[in-house]
Amino acid sequence: MRAVLAACRRLGIDGDARKDLQLEVIGVASMAHMSDGQLGRLLDHLNRDWKRGNQDRPHIGKIKALWWSLYWLGAVGDPGDRAISAFVQRQTGISALRFLDHTRAHSVIEALKDWLAREGVVWPESLRGGDGRAERFAVIDAIAGRFSDPAVTFQATRRGLGLPDARALWSERELDDLIRQLGKQLRAASQ
Incomplete structure (x- = not known):
C-alpha cells in the first residue's frame, strides 16, 4: 500500500483520482479490500512507464x-x-x-x-x-x-x-x- 501511495505521489495522483484509478484498473476502490496480487497489479500499472535502475538501491x-x-x-x-x-x-x-x-x-x-x-x-x-x-x-x-x-x-x-x-x-x-x-x-x- 505504501508503494502504491508513493507511486501516486510521484505521478501527482491525488486520493480521489487514485480511488478512481483503482476502481478502473482492479475493480476495487479501496486498497484495504485488495489482495496482495491486486495491489501488485495496481503498482505495476502505476510504474509501467517508470524506469529506475538499481544504482540508487x-x-x-x-x-x-x-x-x-x-x-x-x-x-x-x-x-x-x-x-x-x-x-x-x-x-x-x-x-x-x-x-x-x-x-x-x-x-x-x-x-x-x-x-x-x-x-x-x-x-x-x-x-x-x-x-x-x-x-x-x-x-x-x-x-x-x-x-x-x-x-x-x-x-x-x-x-x-x-x-x-x-x-x-x-x-x-x-x-x-x-x-x-x-x-x-x-x-x-x-x-
Whole structure:
C-alpha cells in the first residue's frame, strides 16, 4: 500500500483520482479490500512507464550477493529471486525484495551475514567500513575451506581463471568469478 501511495505521489495522483484509478484498473476502490496480487497489479500499472535502475538501491545487490554466497556454500538450494523474496518476507513482512527500502534492508543484510557466519564465513573487523573485497575474500576462504585440500583447490581454480598470484591485484569482478567457480565445484562435489 505504501508503494502504491508513493507511486501516486510521484505521478501527482491525488486520493480521489487514485480511488478512481483503482476502481478502473482492479475493480476495487479501496486498497484495504485488495489482495496482495491486486495491489501488485495496481503498482505495476502505476510504474509501467517508470524506469529506475538499481544504482540508487545498492542494498538489493548486496542482499543478492549474500544469498548467492549461501547458495555456493550449499546452505540454500535455490538462488533465485523467489527464494530471496520469501526470506525477505519472513524477516520483514515485505512481500518481495524489490519492495524493500534501504532502511529495512539492514536487518535482512545482518541476518544473511549471521547465517553466513554460521556456515563458516569469518567476517573481518574491517567490514564496518563496507569493504567489498574483504567480504569477498571471507566468502572465498569459507568455500575453499570446505574442500579436502583447500589450498590445492583454491590454487587450481585461481590459475584456471587466469588470476595472478598477488591477491591484491584481483578486481571485485574477478573475486566474484572465483566465488562462482569455487561454489560450482563445491556444489558438484556434494552431489
